[in-house]
Amino acid sequence: MTNAARNDRGRSIRSVEIAFSIIDVLQEKGGAGVTELAEELDHSKSTIHSHLRTLEDREILVREGDGYRLSLRILDMATHVRDQVGNYDVIRSEVDTLAEETGEIAQFGIEEHGKVSYLYKTTGDRGVETASRVGTQQPMYSTSLGKTILAYLPEERTEEIVQAQAYEALTPMTITSAEELYDDLEAIRERGYGIDDEENFEGLRCVAAPVKNEETVLGAVSITGPSSRFTVDRIHDELSDQVQRAANVIELNTKFA
Amino acid sequence: MTNAARNDRGRSIRSVEIAFSIIDVLQEKGGAGVTELAEELDHSKSTIHSHLRTLEDREILVREGDGYRLSLRILDMATHVRDQVGNYDVIRSEVDTLAEETGEIAQFGIEEHGKVSYLYKTTGDRGVETASRVGTQQPMYSTSLGKTILAYLPEERTEEIVQAQAYEALTPMTITSAEELYDDLEAIRERGYGIDDEENFEGLRCVAAPVKNEETVLGAVSITGPSSRFTVDRIHDELSDQVQRAANVIELNTKFA
DNA sequence: ACACACGGTTCCCCACAGCCGAACGGCTTA
DNA sequence: TAAGCCGTTCGGCTGTGGGGAACCGTGTGT
Numbered sequence: 001m002t003n004a005a006r007n008d009r010g011r012s013i014r015s016v017e018i019a020f021s022i023i024d025v026l027q028e029k030g031g032a033g034v035t036e037l038a039e040e041l042d043h044s045k046s047t048i049h050s051h052l053r054t055l056e057d058r059e060i061l062v063r064e065g066d067g068y069r070l071s072l073r074i075l076d077m078a079t080h081v082r083d084q085v086g087n088y089d090v091i092r093s094e095v096d097t098l099a100e101e102t103g104e105i106a107q108f109g110i111e112e113h114g115k116v117s118y119l120y121k122t123t124g125d126r127g128v129e130t131a132s133r134v135g136t137q138q139p140m141y142s143t144s145l146g147k148t149i150l151a152y153l154p155e156e157r158t159e160e161i162v163q164a165q166a167y168e169a170l171t172p173m174t175i176t177s178a179e180e181l182y183d184d185l186e187a188i189r190e191r192g193y194g195i196d197d198e199e200n201f202e203g204l205r206c207v208a209a210p211v212k213n214e215e216t217v218l219g220a221v222s223i224t225g226p227s228s229r230f231t232v233d234r235i236h237d238e239l240s241d242q243v244q245r246a247a248n249v250i251e252l253n254t255k256f257a
Numbered sequence: 258m259t260n261a262a263r264n265d266r267g268r269s270i271r272s273v274e275i276a277f278s279i280i281d282v283l284q285e286k287g288g289a290g291v292t293e294l295a296e297e298l299d300h301s302k303s304t305i306h307s308h309l310r311t312l313e314d315r316e317i318l319v320r321e322g323d324g325y326r327l328s329l330r331i332l333d334m335a336t337h338v339r340d341q342v343g344n345y346d347v348i349r350s351e352v353d354t355l356a357e358e359t360g361e362i363a364q365f366g367i368e369e370h371g372k373v374s375y376l377y378k379t380t381g382d383r384g385v386e387t388a389s390r391v392g393t394q395q396p397m398y399s400t401s402l403g404k405t406i407l408a409y410l411p412e413e414r415t416e417e418i419v420q421a422q423a424y425e426a427l428t429p430m431t432i433t434s435a436e437e438l439y440d441d442l443e444a445i446r447e448r449g450y451g452i453d454d455e456e457n458f459e460g461l462r463c464v465a466a467p468v469k470n471e472e473t474v475l476g477a478v479s480i481t482g483p484s485s486r487f488t489v490d491r492i493h494d495e496l497s498d499q500v501q502r503a504a505n506v507i508e509l510n511t512k513f514a
Numbered sequence: 515a516c517a518c519a520c521g522g523t524t525c526c527c528c529a530c531a532g533c534c535g536a537a538c539g540g541c542t543t544a
Numbered sequence: 545t546a547a548g549c550c551g552t553t554c555g556g557c558t559g560t561g562g563g564g565a566a567c568c569g570t571g572t573g574t
Contacts, residue, residue: 012311014531015561016276020315027334030341035521044563049523054269058277062369066521070338072367072374076392077284078335081327084287110329112319117329135333270561272532291551301534306552323550516574524567531560538553544546 018043019051023070026061031069078135085110085119086211086218090253092120094246095221099124101242102223104230107132108250109145110219111153114161116146119219128204128226138200141165141181142174144208145220148194151185152210152217158185173199193240194220198227205230207239209247213256221247275300276308280327283318288326335392342367342376343468343475347510349377351503352478356381358499359480361487364389365507366402367476368410371418373403376476385461385483395457398422398438399431401465402477405451408442409467409474415442430456450497451477455484462487464496466504470513478504 021041026032034052038045052068055061062071082088091108098106099122106124109116115137123129132138140146140161150158167176175181188194196206207230208222221243230239278298283289291309295302309325312318319328339345348365355363356379363381366373372394389395397403397418407415424433432438445451453463464487465479478500487496 011307011532012314013272013276013307015270015272016308016311017315018562019270019273019276020317023334027337030337033521034523045522046524046564047562050268050270050561051273054273057269058274059370060277069341070334071369072338072342072376072392074331074335074338074392075376076390077280077327078331079390079392080284080287081329081331084326085329112328113316119329119332133333133336135329135331135336268561271559272561275533292549302551303535303553304533307532517572518574519570519572521570522568525565527563529560529562530558531562533558533560534556536554539551541548541550543548 015051018047019055022048022051022055023060026068026070031064031067033067036067082119087250087253087255088120090250094249095120096122098122098221098223098242098246099127102225102239103127104223104225105130106246107145107222107224108219109143109149109222111140111146111149111161111217112137114140114164116140116143116149128224130201130204130224139165139168139170141167142170142196142200143222144194144196144206145222147181147184147196148188148208148210148220148222149217150181151188151194152212154215170200171198171202173197175199191240193244195235197232203227205232205235207235207243209240209243211247211250211254213251216256218251218254218256221250272308275304276312279305279308279312280317283325283327288321288324290324293324339376344507344510344512345377347507351506352377353379355379355478355480355499355503356384359482359496360384361480361482362387363503364402364479364481365476366400366406366479368397368403368406368418368474369394371397371421373397373400373406385481387458387461387481396422396425396427398424399427399453399457400479401451401453401463401481402479404438404441404453405445405465405467405477405479406474407438408445408451409469411472427457428455428459430454432456448497450501452492454489460484462489462492464492464500466497466500468504468507468511470508473513475507475511475513478507 022037025037025040034045034048038048059071059073061068095106095108103124103126105127107118107121109118117137118132118134121134140150162178162181169176193207193209203226204224205227206222206224208220210220211218223239223243279294282294282297291302291305295305316328316330318325352363352365360381360383362384364375364378366375374394375389375391378391397407419435419438426433450464450466460483461481462484463479463481465477467477468475480496480500
């Protein structure tokens, strides 16, 4: 699963690929040496060596004892990225509020590369542990965030993403065809919020509301909780209002590009 | 100040340099298109184009409307990096405590590339604004964090860094020679904590204590405040104890490599 | 104490990766 | 309709970046 040459329309730059595969390994392993990287990535030591030198000069990584690890410059990059997407402060405070009010997990996500990426997440005091972490990705078709965003993306882009999905059944409830998905998107547009009814993870339900203006969706806010506390009724009567309110506040404090 | 070929021992890989210069520009500008990048970086559009394609395939950046920006994958990388350095949770909670107790700015930093990099920072309720942000860098010789770390680095590395500095006088108080610096490092080792007496920024003083075991320094904790509230006496009598206590707690909860 | 193994580093050479220029296509503005 | 601006595609020539092998410095086992 490491090396997959997927998208071969047009050439890719090999040495850049190598550089980033090095970074990937360093991220996973949390540090490695020349020889280790060389055999892991199947390149000569000299090749890896000059790459490491280049990355070190760029201060992307640091010598740490007997190997290399990624440098804190990444943290600075992360701060910039965060601020570029939307009004991070507002997003954070609204998501935090949501988590406090409900005691559950609240999240904000956007679409990237046909998947949902989490920009911010708070775990309320009785929040269940989930796999998602800030910066990680989940499928669009199995999450309330993903489906909600999808419902408000430009038609063309929606089409593109819907068609490109592999539709793996993560639970018995997962949507596994483009048709079902289109139906659900329609339903979301009608009621204004999206639901994940144990479609991504058994025993968990989520509600999400979009942050958008007339033409663009920025992303969506969601709350996640165990089905026992998140009954379908409670979602429609109470929780949907809360996420929508949060989404509105973020919307109002966001300059759309 | 953007393109400086500094360190020419050994060859660097050009295309990787280009890729990262693109990333740098995208970080600064928060997004740009092919043509813009091409002239900014003085390369042909086709070159930039294939680089962008490569980076997009790697999901390092995303098409956003009429340009590209860095993707949220960076946030995930940042999380990993944070966790690799030390026990992030403990560092955060201790630094937070410090900031609460004093109401001022508390920080944790490590040495990277001969500079101090900030891993975590909290601004207490009356904390002054400073330039430092998480992931950014400051000189070793003008900050309490830098000098304190320097005092406990392996002799060889200390030497190397001390010699490599440019010693710019940021304020009238800044240490501007290797000799003065060596003296101060000696003083730090004797008393166990380092002081920045308006050496980095006029009107601000800092105290820092190292996090180390017998052979290694991980980094250092510091508090920063206006000289009016941070009198020299108060630093020695009271604040130095507080940073040292925090440093100790972090130390005890850290597995050294 | 020695030699051996293992990691990082250096050197040089050659193939081909990657950079450029030019031409193209799509979209907006006048 | 034409002109400008953008991203994209193409092909060719050149220099760069990848590989192999030899080197060095350090740690390890006997």
